[in-house]
Amino acid sequence: MxxxxxPSNLRxxxxxxxxxxxxxxxxxxxxxxxxxxxxxxxxxxxxxxPVIESSASNTAGIYGAGSMLHNQMxxxxxxDIAGEIYLLPLVDGTSMVAATxxxxxxxxxxxxxxxxxxxxxxxxQTTVLSTDTVTSMxxxxxxxxxxxxxxxxxxxxxxxVITLTAKNKGTHGNSIDLRLNYLGxxxxxxxxxxxxxxxxxxxxxxxxxxxxxxxxxLGDRTFDFIVTPYTDTTSLDALKNFLSDSTxxxxxxxxxxxxxxxxxxxxxxxxxxxxEARNDQHATLLGVYDSPTPAYxxxxxxxxxxxxxxxxxPGRPLQTLTIAGVLAPPxxxxxxxxxxxNLLYSGISTFTVADDSTVQVExxxxxxxxxxxxxxxxxxxxxxxxxxxMFVTRFIRTQITSKFARMKLAAxxxxxxxxxxxxxxxxxxxELIAQYTQLExxxxxxxxxxxxxxxxxxxxTTNPNRVDVLWxxxxxxxxxxxxxxxQFRLQAAA
Numbered sequence: 001m002x003x004x005x006x007p008s009n010l011r012x013x014x015x016x017x018x019x020x021x022x023x024x025x026x027x028x029x030x031x032x033x034x035x036x037x038x039x040x041x042x043x044x045x046x047x048x049x050p051v052i053e054s055s056a057s058n059t060a061g062i063y064g065a066g067s068m069l070h071n072q073m074x075x076x077x078x079x080d081i082a083g084e085i086y087l088l089p090l091v092d093g094t095s096m097v098a099a100t101x102x103x104x105x106x107x108x109x110x111x112x113x114x115x116x117x118x119x120x121x122x123x124x125q126t127t128v129l130s131t132d133t134v135t136s137m138x139x140x141x142x143x144x145x146x147x148x149x150x151x152x153x154x155x156x157x158x159x160x161v162i163t164l165t166a167k168n169k170g171t172h173g174n175s176i177d178l179r180l181n182y183l184g185x186x187x188x189x190x191x192x193x194x195x196x197x198x199x200x201x202x203x204x205x206x207x208x209x210x211x212x213x214x215x216x217x218l219g220d221r222t223f224d225f226i227v228t229p230y231t232d233t234t235s236l237d238a239l240k241n242f243l244s245d246s247t248x249x250x251x252x253x254x255x256x257x258x259x260x261x262x263x264x265x266x267x268x269x270x271x272x273x274x275x276e277a278r279n280d281q282h283a284t285l286l287g288v289y290d291s292p293t294p295a296y297x298x299x300x301x302x303x304x305x306x307x308x309x310x311x312x313x314p315g316r317p318l319q320t321l322t323i324a325g326v327l328a329p330p331x332x333x334x335x336x337x338x339x340x341x342n343l344l345y346s347g348i349s350t351f352t353v354a355d356d357s358t359v360q361v362e363x364x365x366x367x368x369x370x371x372x373x374x375x376x377x378x379x380x381x382x383x384x385x386x387x388x389x390m391f392v393t394r395f396i397r398t399q400i401t402s403k404f405a406r407m408k409l410a411a412x413x414x415x416x417x418x419x420x421x422x423x424x425x426x427x428x429x430x431e432l433i434a435q436y437t438q439l440e441x442x443x444x445x446x447x448x449x450x451x452x453x454x455x456x457x458x459x460x461t462t463n464p465n466r467v468d469v470l471w472x473x474x475x476x477x478x479x480x481x482x483x484x485x486x487q488f489r490l491q492a493a494a
Contacts, residue, residue, distance in 0.1 A: 004406075021402070029394050031311050032084045034223035034258075035300060036230075037072045038168040038209060039089040040064025047091045048214040050221070054085060063089055065149035068168045068229055071120070072300035074150070076227065078325030079304030083311070086223065090209040092169040099173025099205030103141065103162040105134040106196030113192025115141060116183070119151050119164070120176045121293035121327045128192060134160030152176055152294070153202075166205060172229055173205030175265045175294045182292055182327065208235050215242050220256065224310075224390065227303045228262045229296030231285060236262075236278065243282040250282065255397070257390045259383065261306075261364075263288055263298035264348070268339050275347035281368035281380035287348040290333035293326040301325040302351075305361060306383075314387035315444055317478035321361045328353040363480070388475045392444055396471070399435055404428070409465060428467055429457040436473060447474045 005018045034050065043064045045051075053059055056074040063069045069087055076085065092098075103117070109128050115137075117124045126144045128137050138157040145155040145164070153164040153176060166173030178199045181189035191197065208230045215238065228239060239260045243249045249256040263286040264274055271287040278285065286302050288295055305323040309316060328334070335343065340350040340362065347367035352360050368380040380386065407423045416422050433452050439445045451473055460466035 029222060029224075029390075030084060031224040031307075032086055032222060033076065033080070033225040033227070033303065033307060034086050034088055034218070035069065035072050035076060035227045036088045036211065036214070037069040037090065037227075037296070038067060038092060038170065038229075039069050040067045040167055041092055043067070043089070045089060047089050048217055050086045050088050050214075050218055052085065053087050059087065060150070063087070064167070066152050066167050068152070068172065068296060071150065071152060071294075071297050072227060072229065075297045075301040075325040076304040079301055079323065080307045083225070083304070083307050086221075088214050088218070090211065090214055093207055093209050096169035096207030096209070097205060098169040099166040099171075099176060099202040101164045101176075101178055101202035102200040103138075103164065103178070104198040104200070105137045105141075105160045105162075106198070107194060108132045108134070108137065109192035110194030111192060113190075113195065115191070115195070115197065116181050116189040117141065117145075118177065118179050118182045118292050118327075119145065119148075119153060121182075121291070121297070122148060122151055123182070124148050124151070128195060130194075134196075138162050164202060166202060169205065170207050170209070170230075171205050171232060172208070172294065172296050173202055175296070176202045177292045177294065178202065179292055208232050211235060211238050215239075220254075222256050223258050224387075225303050225307045226258050226260045227300050228260050229299060231262050231264045231274070231295070233277075236260075236280070236283065239283060240280045243280075255393075257393075258282070259284065259386055261299055261303040262286070263295040263302060265289065265291070265295040265298075268335060268343070271343060271348050272346045275343065275367060276369070278347050278367035279369055281366045281386060283367050284349055284364050284383055285347065285367055286364070287335075287343050287350060288329070289335065290329040291327055298323075298326050302361070302364075306364060310384075310387045313443070314391045315384055315476040315478070317384065317480060318361045318364050319480070323351060323359040323361060326359055328357045328359050382478065384478055385475060388444060392439060392473065392475070395439065396432070396435060399431070400428075403431065409459070409467065411459060425457040425459055425467060428469070429455060432457065432469065432471065439473075444476055445473045446476055450474070 045062055056077055059073040060070045069089060108130055110130055112129050115126050115128055124144050126140050138160045142155040142157040142162050152167050156163050166176060178201060180191055183189045241248055243258055245251060249258050260283040264271060265288050267289060288298050301323050305321050306318045309318055334353055343350055344363055344365060347369050349364045350362040352362045364383045366380050371377040404423055407421050410422050410424050412424045412426045436451050437448050440448045454472040456470040458468055460468050
């Protein structure tokens, strides 16, 4: 029997005890969320440094009300209040350009009414009278916009024209939606008769921050859920390298893992083109069309919607989970079944909308579609696969590092006293089989008999201090399709 601390040369009586926790470790990794986004230029905080946060109001106070980070945090917390959340604040780059749009008022209404304006999915209302001028209406609406501090724009009016400017510079500002009467007459929203009002969408936003320094500052802290507001090629490539299997967080040298969640706004054709241009098993892009809510808010909300489920059980399918904090596209703009199915073959994830306008996850997939030869490959298709791999690998690592941290290694067949700090390949093999049986019982893997038959554990032929293992586990699957052939009859058999 091997003691870690009690010396073998003790002669003073009587009782000595030490503790060995090598067989007691049942801990799992902390699965943090990282929200990447921009703060306002006047925020008095150092950029590119990850900071833990738990409140949308605190985020507004520190990083700026209406900033990208503020609205992302609010959307995430609308879905997940149990996660450990870090913010990675970025600043507007000097070469970036803010998106701008206009609201033009041309005539007063013929009777008193209410303007119901939606900016980035957030409603702003103001009352207008038949006696108003275009200037007075523009002034009142401008005041209402600026008073809604969570909006991602500022407003200024002159001669009946309101100019909106995105608070954060960048291409993302072009997805800040403007529309009237989202709820329609059924929701009590209608443009007053006679009112002349024209909305011009925000455009000309350009650029995205350089994330190189910010990502480097994450160090060795794990982040399993990474929210990106940026879906341009440069940003997605930076995140792909950050998580890569060869040199990034999924490499043997790092073993930190993590997965990127983003959202893309566009038509069916635009989404298909973008999805087919990506091939990364560590990134998920949700396709959105004609929603009042900006894509970067969708990314945070969707991540929050699935984070809790993936933390509790990475193998359980994510379909039907509610995505709160976003507004569904109008009925006419929602993708049909055929379109959604095709998007899922183009690396784009999908959602559905219930009759009550509740947004639900349909299928979150990765953008991985082909192997290195360009042939179709669905091995990394499902997000659940990646999170199961994270969970199972961490579980094995925890057990091995707890139980075999300071063991001597002997060849199979070596005779040694029971309780000795010695392991052989067969002892390790038995431990791995026991681990697999536990994983199977808890619903993460399957077919333990086949696993035991195929498992190979052997001493390296070139390094006497190394054990090589071929772990051939079968991950649990998800029920996604139930196909029924209803072969009915109209007459009973004789």
